């Protein structure tokens with residue numbers, strides 16, 4: 001099906017601009033999550049979405065690849081989920097108590113994910129990260145957490161250590177800095193983190209040996225999706241498991257993005273490893289505030305005994321449980337057929353975006369497993385080849401040039417994430433990919449022309 005959009009007209013955002021000005025009068029900075037300010041030319045105000053499509057207040061229609069920062073694995077407003085939420089809302093949204101629904105969701109999660117023997121529910125992955133760190137420290141009696149440069153584990157004091165550190169503060173390659181991008185963080189928190197570079201197995205071994213006996217857990221995104229889109233080199237995940245077993249550390253997989261996107265069993269099944277604890281967010285709720293920690297029974301003992309506090313007024317509220325139950329039932333119904341379709345469509349989109357870029361001499365290099373991918377824009381003279389870690393990415397990615405292309409795409413009705421990530425959903429069809437490429441053709445042509453003209 002071809003679009004209902006005006007093909008030759010690029011978009012304008014006058015209503016969003018007006019609304020943003022109005023929002024700035026009453027909402028600090030005009031947005032409710034800092035990164036939303038990155039949207040250029042203005043943070044957009046949306047009215048509704050359906051499947052792969054999203055509409056804004058100016059009447060612009062987008063083929064969406066931002067898809068709620070990856071939470072909408074099932075597309076925008078799936079009818080079954082809307083009905084499940086609606087039905088539950090009539091019975092009650094919140095009891096701060098038990099319901100059969102929470103057992104049903106927990107049973108589904110334990111069924112889908114082999115490492116999930118016990119679960120606990122929260123409202124966001126940021127909260128879950130706080131809980132797993134607390135649990136790991138109490139379980140092992142050790143103070144430190146090892147995490148990787150450029151991996152994002154929520155915006156809390158602990159989860160964000162070592163994220164987005166600017167090059168002049170990186171520290172040497174053997175001892176990456178344990179800085180926090182936010183001011184106002186309790187300084188002592190930083191002393192409880194060891195930061196390592198991603199994808200360097202020997203470096204990881206040395207980092208663990210340096211702090212041997214003091215590290216409670218190693219946390220990681222199984223595929224690094226918050227800095228470019230970087231798969232682990234062969235042997236890395238196995239080494240993390242081996243070191244955790246050798247030294248009694250917990251292996252914590254942060255599957256907030258990869259969970260359910262990489263198949264019903266998450267990246268851990270896709271990549272064949274068994275973590276001690278897992279963080280789930282985003283697709284477990286399909287767009288409602290729902291998250292979970294899952295893991296081995298023995299690791300949950302300190303929560304059961306009450307030595308580790310895990311609490312929350314809105315935890316496991318029936319509204320979110322109803323939404324999540326619908327999502328997990330979708331995955332169970334898809335079975336092993338998922339993630340094949342997304343994989344094929346995503347891989348095709350990556351390949352054809354590259355061909356299109358080549359035809360305009362745009363140095364765009366899509367990278368990732370297709371289920372999610374990143375469009376790296378090479379800086380002039382930057383080396384070819386796969387980006388391997390955070391430092392490599394910062395050194396080679398031309399962020400201003402990507403921002404210009406991203407705006408051209410947006411103005412043609414293709415919406416990728418500001419920093420260059422693309423999330424497909426189960427609702428994207430082959431026709432959506434065709435139309436995305438059609439729209440991208442115009443965006444790439446305009447970008448190439450304007451970028452060359454700006455250079456003089």
Ligand SMILES: Cc1ncc(COP(=O)(O)O)c(C=O)c1O
Nearest residue numbers: 124125126152153154254256281
């Ligand atoms: C890997 C990872 N962990 C944790 C989080 C935090 O999730 P939330 O924003 O739901 O707190 C995110 C969010 O993008 C994430 O990508």
